[in-house]
Amino acid sequence: MTTPTSDDWRRPGPTPEQRRLDLYGGLAVTVLALFSLTLTRSTGAFLLGPPPSGPEQIFWTVAVTLPLVWRRRFPATTTLVIAATFIAAQARSAPETQLSGWALFAAIYTLGAWGPDRRLSRRLRIGVIATMFAWLGVYYAVTVGSIPPDAFERAVGPVPPVLAAMVSGVLVNVLYFGFAYFFGETAWLAAHRQHELAERAEELRRSQAEARGRAVMGERVRIARELHDVVAHHVSVMGVQASACRRVLDRDPDKARTALTAIEQTARTAVDELRRMLGVLRAGEAVPDRVGPPAGVDGIEAVVERARDAGLRATLGVYGDPVPLPESVSQAVYRVVQEAVTNVLRHATGAGVLDVRLRYLAREVEVDVTDDGRPTRPANPDGLGLVGMRERVTTHDGTLEAGPRGGGGWRVRARFPVPAAVPEPA
Template sequence: MSTETGDDWRRPGPTGEQQRLDLYAGLAATALALLSLTLARSTGAFLLGPPPSGLEQLLWTVAVPLPLIWRRRFPAATALVVSAAFIGSQIRAVPEWQLSGWALFAAIYTLGAWGRDHRLSRRLRIGIIAAMFGWLTIAYAINYDVLTEGTFAGALGPVPPVLATVVTGLLVNGLYFAFAYFFGETAWVAARRQHELAEQAERLRRSQAEMREHAVVGERVRIARELHDVVAHHVSVMGVQASACRRVFDKDPAKARTALTAIEESARTAVDELRRMLGVLRARDGDGEGAGQPAGVDQIAAVVDRAREAGLRATLGVYGEPRPLPGSLSQAAYRVVQEAVTNVLKHATGASMLDVRIRYLAQEVEVEVTDDGRVTRPANADGLGLIGMRERVGTHGGELEVGPRSGGGWRVRVRFPLPVAGGAPPHPAGLGSPA
């Protein structure tokens, strides 16, 4: 994408259709110039002096407008050729000058509007206009004697005739070249602005495409996080229960049946949560039918119960005065506890105790999960579970601490800031690093 601005911008060349139009326009201007020459010769009014031969008049008349067929393809060369041919025809006193004058105007205009290098085209136009005024001055000097020999016998105005002629010529030519320069410059500026608008539209289109892509990626991450939280926890619980069932299947059928019942309940709960999650994903905006109530802090007790059924001495403590939490924050707290319990079941060797605590403080809610097991492998910062916890906590401006306890075991602690009175959320805290 181009980032050029001002005079550095180069206008793209003409299209094939524009080149064909220039061809037709140049040929039409040449035909009109030949018609104008025929009419001028027919009147016999040779204002520039005795004309050259008919063939030379024909050649000069064609030489001025014909290069316009390349005016947008080669604007600088066209302007120089047309200017040189125009001065040449004036020097040779060719009687056709009306259409030639319009051809010169078109060439200067096109150089300003279509010149590839705008700085160069500006210098060329100024040079051409200066050359034209130079030629006008020379023409007045050469024809001074002719102007004073009875040409103004009927002059009645207060201004001397020769001075009036010179001033009139300078005024008319000044306006002529000023308009040619101004319109060319205006066309170039308009084309540059149109180009900038097209670039802005393209940048906007790409930005929207990137936003859509980010939204899709974000949704995929959210789905992956939800699937991990739901599947990993319940599968881990079922794995622990299946292992216990295998060990006591022959010795204690009653305990085996209890373990199988726990596996069945975990599977049913996992299916229910997956169905709820899929309902949320399929629901339209504002349509929550079939989505069910998302899990929250009020369901943390069920997670602790499943850990207790898996053989851990699990406890849940709630401190402070419980208060309603925003739905997304409540769900984030639940998912953090669920993931922490899953990690205890999967990775903590010899764990016999699990302690979950929820503390309602003045401006935040704190959730802490500890155990007394030995971690068989170090915490993986790139693991999906830890990444999911960090994303959930970071979304709510909270702090996450993950690491071993000084007395043995492992701790996961999360602090979520609570909305202050009036609904304005507190300033988001930075995401804590693992302890």
């Protein structure tokens, strides 16, 4: 998404409430300007010269101030109308100048603050201000010759009186138009920044919603992976034991009893692990005391023992000097072994040998699970078991190899880096 530049951004039009305020404000300024005209006529202070007739004075006063009613709806048109009528009123020596001057100030300010087209509003303001200074120069050129000789009889400064009056008028107008331009720019920049803050807040809200959605999806994947690791392994073992029990139930009750005992123990282990997993997933709730710590490398022996109970000649070899592993790494190693053994029990036909090896290397720990069976179906790289192992290994920046061996059977090998804080083996 492209973000518009400051000159490309267009400020939205006024709200209905702001339009009502402009209506009331414009009418109020017009009434005050008529009142100011009455006071000026009462004092006889006609600074611009002999005034026109009374109706014409009222006309110019209303023509300069009343367009403020539309100042935020049509800022460019309002500024041009007020500027043109202001010059015309002064050319006609309209006596009311105070409220008329403030109306011109408000028009230039509004064009800077509310002009929808930034470049156009800037050019119009500069054009209006330049026209006003040109009119000031014309006014000085026309009136300087008609100044009476005794107009500055009390002047005592070092600067010539006429020059001092002209410079003073120019300075006042520079401040007048400069503030109108500056305040308009400031108001527009404030509105632009508020718009940017609103956009960023909306983007933040959307990103937070997306993050929450990703978190929910990640939590679902984690729950599915945990359920698969916990349930699939133990149910597979129980299925193998139940099948063995069925075969020997009539001719060898002792073996059948042993198989049933193994099924009972496996079921209890599965329930304990499910209880532990659900306790971890209950965010913010207290986990019961009977829920033990998550299984780690210490539980690999139990997995191998269950494989033996299922009829496999399973062996476990530990190589190297064992070092304490982070809990997450230890659990990931355990889950990889558990899933690999589960796959042997479920998918390997004719498997009789299972070899599990745990190697403690320099800065790494490696687990290697091999069997001599034949897969009942082609391996599915998108299966939940392989995906779960891959995710666990990738989470710890490790590597995973899973595939058939050259001499037959299947191999799963995972290697996990051990953080530097863990002591290296001697």
